[in-house]
Amino acid sequence: MSGPPLPNEFELIARYFAPLSSAFAGAYGLLDDAAVLSPSPGNELVVKTDAIVAEVDFPPDMRADLIARKALRVNLSDLAAKGAHPRAYLVDLVLPKSVDEAWIADFATGLERDQAAYGVHLIGGDLSSTSGPVTVAVCALGEAPVGRIIRRGGAQPGDVIFVTGTIGDAALGLSVIRGELPGIDEPCAAFLKDRYELPRPRVGLGPKLIGLATAGIDVSDGLIADLRHLCAVSRLSGIIRASSVPLSIAARSVVGGDTRRLATALTGGDDYEILFTAPEAKANQIRELSQSCDVRITAVGRVVEPSAAEGSRVIVLDEHERPLVLAAEGWIHFGREMPSTGSA
Amino acid sequence: MSGPPLPNEFELIARYFAPLSSAFAGAYGLLDDAAVLSPSPGNELVVKTDAIVAEVDFPPDMRADLIARKALRVNLSDLAAKGAHPRAYLVDLVLPKSVDEAWIADFATGLERDQAAYGVHLIGGDLSSTSGPVTVAVCALGEAPVGRIIRRGGAQPGDVIFVTGTIGDAALGLSVIRGELPGIDEPCAAFLKDRYELPRPRVGLGPKLIGLATAGIDVSDGLIADLRHLCAVSRLSGIIRASSVPLSIAARSVVGGDTRRLATALTGGDDYEILFTAPEAKANQIRELSQSCDVRITAVGRVVEPSAAEGSRVIVLDEHERPLVLAAEGWIHFGREMPSTGSA
Numbered sequence: 001m002s003g004p005p006l007p008n009e010f011e012l013i014a015r016y017f018a019p020l021s022s023a024f025a026g027a028y029g030l031l032d033d034a035a036v037l038s039p040s041p042g043n044e045l046v047v048k049t050d051a052i053v054a055e056v057d058f059p060p061d062m063r064a065d066l067i068a069r070k071a072l073r074v075n076l077s078d079l080a081a082k083g084a085h086p087r088a089y090l091v092d093l094v095l096p097k098s099v100d101e102a103w104i105a106d107f108a109t110g111l112e113r114d115q116a117a118y119g120v121h122l123i124g125g126d127l128s129s130t131s132g133p134v135t136v137a138v139c140a141l142g143e144a145p146v147g148r149i150i151r152r153g154g155a156q157p158g159d160v161i162f163v164t165g166t167i168g169d170a171a172l173g174l175s176v177i178r179g180e181l182p183g184i185d186e187p188c189a190a191f192l193k194d195r196y197e198l199p200r201p202r203v204g205l206g207p208k209l210i211g212l213a214t215a216g217i218d219v220s221d222g223l224i225a226d227l228r229h230l231c232a233v234s235r236l237s238g239i240i241r242a243s244s245v246p247l248s249i250a251a252r253s254v255v256g257g258d259t260r261r262l263a264t265a266l267t268g269g270d271d272y273e274i275l276f277t278a279p280e281a282k283a284n285q286i287r288e289l290s291q292s293c294d295v296r297i298t299a300v301g302r303v304v305e306p307s308a309a310e311g312s313r314v315i316v317l318d319e320h321e322r323p324l325v326l327a328a329e330g331w332i333h334f335g336r337e338m339p340s341t342g343s344a
Numbered sequence: 345m346s347g348p349p350l351p352n353e354f355e356l357i358a359r360y361f362a363p364l365s366s367a368f369a370g371a372y373g374l375l376d377d378a379a380v381l382s383p384s385p386g387n388e389l390v391v392k393t394d395a396i397v398a399e400v401d402f403p404p405d406m407r408a409d410l411i412a413r414k415a416l417r418v419n420l421s422d423l424a425a426k427g428a429h430p431r432a433y434l435v436d437l438v439l440p441k442s443v444d445e446a447w448i449a450d451f452a453t454g455l456e457r458d459q460a461a462y463g464v465h466l467i468g469g470d471l472s473s474t475s476g477p478v479t480v481a482v483c484a485l486g487e488a489p490v491g492r493i494i495r496r497g498g499a500q501p502g503d504v505i506f507v508t509g510t511i512g513d514a515a516l517g518l519s520v521i522r523g524e525l526p527g528i529d530e531p532c533a534a535f536l537k538d539r540y541e542l543p544r545p546r547v548g549l550g551p552k553l554i555g556l557a558t559a560g561i562d563v564s565d566g567l568i569a570d571l572r573h574l575c576a577v578s579r580l581s582g583i584i585r586a587s588s589v590p591l592s593i594a595a596r597s598v599v600g601g602d603t604r605r606l607a608t609a610l611t612g613g614d615d616y617e618i619l620f621t622a623p624e625a626k627a628n629q630i631r632e633l634s635q636s637c638d639v640r641i642t643a644v645g646r647v648v649e650p651s652a653a654e655g656s657r658v659i660v661l662d663e664h665e666r667p668l669v670l671a672a673e674g675w676i677h678f679g680r681e682m683p684s685t686g687s688a
Contacts, residue, residue, distance in 0.1 A: 032496050032577075033422040033425060034423060038383060038490070046378045046380050049468055051436040051472050053476075056473055092393055094397055094481075132440075132475060132477050133474060137481035139393055139434055139483035142378075149380055233376075
């Protein structure tokens with residue numbers, strides 16, 4: 001599959017990838033052409049695929065183990081937001097000829113670490129060569145009780161909008177990597193950069209939201225954009241209070257009063273937190289879940305019936321209930337009528 | 345996800361890809377973040393992924409509808425060789441900025457045609473941009489009776505080696521495309537080229553081999569290489585007769601007595617036929633299956649206990665039972681002791 005420095009693909013698979021399949025009987029040690037699996041009784045399989053590409057989704061010089069873990073985790077995040085337990089995954093690894101065996105060893109080490117962390121197993125894949133950049137497509141398989149996954153479209157008028165963890169760290173981390181935040185202190189820079197490079201999918205929490213959440217989505221495109229997706233499918237509007245959006249200490253320190261940086265945080269994406277809606281009546285249970293899972297869960301707003309004239313939209317309010325609008329200079333007050341929140 | 349000529353990815357998905365999911369309830373119209381599916385009672389899911397990359401797996405100027413169909417079919421071929429009925433698939437489509445909306449429309453049209461042909465449904469995917477060539481990763485999901493898929497490792501000593509269809513057309517078709525076969529007549533050239541561009545996975549036949557075949561693999565790396573894979577996992581050796589390998593009329597006309605071209609046919613790959621083993625006692629049932637499915641099935645050799653000294657290997661014999669060896673000039677007689685067949 002590749003240039004002189006690499007053994008052939010069968011040797012690479014035997015050496016680095018087959019061991020990652022050894023605990024999953026239906027993977028047949030990657031010695032066959034397909035894997036088999038069945039959902040546990042009462043469950044159905046939940047399947048998701050997402051690819052990441054060098055230069056677009058990660059810096060071309062990012063460490064191979066981090067690339068592997070990011071590729072896997074962005075998919076596990078989607079499963080978590082649907083309430084699914086992850087079980088297995090497949091990887092298509094498309095590599096330029098410049099990649100050497102040490103790179104592949106690092107990549108496999110990254111997968112191995114995350115398999116241990118998340119209880120998933122490699123059950124198939126493909127190695128290909130390319131004249132282009134490193135490209136990693138993962139297909140993740142999980143399971144959830146039949147008919148119970150948390151959809152985008154189930155939000156009900158009056159439901160509270162919640163979000164896990166903190167928002168904006170990854171987007172600000174990318175700004176750090178790009179050198180756009182000179183002068184921020186080193187611990188903050190390191191924290192934010194790490195949050196960009198290595199998502200923390202809410203794999204433990206997600207399945208516990210079944211029965212509580214009416215709708216859910218993982219925050220990958222950005223808090224506002226993903227809330228817009230959820231609202232569009234639920235045929236509702238979302239109203240959130242900017243000051244309620246949970247920011248990490250590092251993000252708060254970087255954002256300060258800078259409306260452009262606030263805009264980066266709220267719209268930048270790559271958070272891989274879960275945005276979900278739930279009835280007010282479930283608030284106590286959600287608080288208990290937050291404590292038992294040790295995951296911060298914050299109410300940031302509500303979904304409401306959309307106005308007949310304007311349809312589904314997302315409105316961001318300041319602390320005085322005044323609508324903000326996204327402009328080149330960040331979230332600003334809109335001086336006239338009710339704004340439509342601009343797109344990111 | 346891309347340059348000015350393209351609408352954003354959500355519009356592209358709604359316009360071209362969501363309609364391909366409409367008949368599969370668990371795909372939720374591609375409006376959610378994951379799809380759900382369950383195997384039918386008594387069955388388990390069978391899953392396979394393979395990626396194809398421009399310049400490596402297909403010519404960069406190949407029509408988008410053919411790229412789509414090839415990407416899907418190479419995966420359906422693996423499912424067929426395992427005896428699985430295909431049900432659904434996901435696509436990661438990684439595109440350079442030069443791709444326009446008409447290309448995507450053609451790509452989707454290709455998928456639509458093959459969905460109708462093979463009864464499969466798009467249930468998820470991802471659109472990404474790249475600075476490199478068009479890359480398409482497909483993950484295909486099928487189902488088969490629990491514990492019954494046709495593995496690589498089940499061949500028994502004495503089993504007959506069978507292959508479906510004809511071998512070598514695709515490899516010779518690639519030679520046509522590369523201009524390496526000047527002077528061949530136009531109908532032959534067109535037939536071979538088409539066989540390279542558009543695999544015919546044995547989707548109808550494959551599941552009917554359960555209960556007949558002891559081991560199976562689809563021919564993608566080449567007849568000899570894939571037989572070697574099957575034999576290695578089955579811990580047996582394979583002996584095939586070169587003159588028994590079924591060639592199409594076009595391939596026979598091109599190969600003639602040219603040993604290099606015969607080598608291309610036997611080792612070139614991309615056939616997407618099924619290579620399988622079965623006991624002699626099943627020969628009549630296999631003949632009936634060939635007739636009922638209207639698919640040629642040819643006995644090409646046998647698997648035997650490997651010699652203790654040399655382990656699993658594949659031997660190709662001429663019509664006088666003399667071993668041939670692959671050299672630069674094609675399959676030739678090996679003048680000394682028993683040869684090891686060279687690698688492709």
